[in-house]
Amino acid sequence: MGLVSKMASNDYVGFTFFVGCMAMMAASVFFFFSMNSYDRKWRTSILVSGLITFIAAVHYWYMRDYWATVGESPTFFRYVDWVLTVPLMCVEFFLILKVAGAKKTLMWRLIFLSVIMLVTGYIGEAVDRDNAWLWGLVSGIAYFVIVYDIWLGKAKKLAQEAGGAVLSAHKTLCWFVLVGWAIYPLGYMAGTPGWYDGLNGLSMDVIYNIGDAINKIGFGLVVYNLAVTASSNNS
Amino acid sequence: MGLVSKMASNDYVGFTFFVGCMAMMAASVFFFFSMNSYDRKWRTSILVSGLITFIAAVHYWYMRDYWATVGESPTFFRYVDWVLTVPLMCVEFFLILKVAGAKKTLMWRLIFLSVIMLVTGYIGEAVDRDNAWLWGLVSGIAYFVIVYDIWLGKAKKLAQEAGGAVLSAHKTLCWFVLVGWAIYPLGYMAGTPGWYDGLNGLSMDVIYNIGDAINKIGFGLVVYNLAVTASSNNS
């Protein structure tokens, strides 16, 4: 058997898995190869952007295949992907605020919250469906605390102290978390097959795939853009 | 058949194999791409950190698949992985102590001890089970000598001469060896199926997988952190 199965021309889920995988691969190569062109203090940030899209690329590779051969939503792989990439996004917040003196505790706090958010979400979605509302609630609270921390808490203050390009990058990333990330709990709440089908046949997977591309590549590009703007020698 | 088999949502062994594989991959990419951002004298250390996680990533790739298709503990692959990565960790001790004038004999001694430890362990676990206690004892003695060497022997003295960031990194690595590595002989001693099952169904493989992630990625990050702290130009 070959590496790729035939795909129906109206299999939008399969299509977005495929395009998503390619886009993540390309973004990774972009971040990895461009990191050394900027000031050393920004390199780790760009590298982490690349790690996020790289991890996603590998998962999309699997998910595309899983969808093609098993024909189900690859919930398991989505969560493995998230549990690795979302904490790395928290690391990004820390890395760009380091110039303003952010402490490692800020990073660990965000990482911890994001792991709580995802582990409880997974339990609600895949293990203990009967209490999905309870797990979803705990997960939602963790999400809320993350949003609070970056929008109004310690991270906000640090961003203001840093000012300039760091402040505006921080603000953009905050919008990603508030708006871009919100599609995931919406998908969770809508988590009954009957409801998905009501969406005119547009599967939740398509929404997740588009959301992931925006949240991962877009997020990485904001960090990249900060590195470009703030590097001392731009020529 | 596709690339991935279906996985039961409560298959924690399969889950940790998968996450472990991804985390090792991501860590390797991180180490490989960041090595050139630091002083040349630390680059080899970061590169070796990356080799350790890279070797593990490939083994986890196989082990995950072995678990999914054969359904047994992949003891053989674990030992192949260890016999390559544990000597490399010994190399790391040498590399960070080179600044204090460590000799190659120190490195070869640790490598030799670690190979003895692993080969006798493998014989006891897979070849001559009847004398598992004897092989385990020899293996344990080798482990003990390694612990002695780095905590109290020659390596300790060199670390103290180097002082500063090297000393504190050395200390952290010593803790990894004493505490993090101790899970492996514990697993060996508990090596009867009946006992595993008693652990509330939490398989020894899950413990090994979590331990490996901490011991390999954590170990590598300590070395990375030393390179960052001790590099002359941090901007």
Ligand SMILES: CC1=C(/C=C/C(C)=C/C=C/C(C)=C/C=O)C(C)(C)CCC1
């Ligand atoms: C709040 C909440 C959730 C939040 C998930 C989020 C916020 C995921 C973010 C993923 C990202 C950013 C992925 C990659 O780019 C869950 C787990 C669905 C469960 C229900 C409650």
Ligand SMILES: CC1=C(/C=C/C(C)=C/C=C/C(C)=C/C=O)C(C)(C)CCC1
């Ligand atoms: C003492 C002892 C053992 C020690 C194994 C060790 C210490 C393995 C370390 C592995 C690491 C560090 C792997 C990767 O990160 C064995 C062979 C189980 C046999 C029983 C006695």
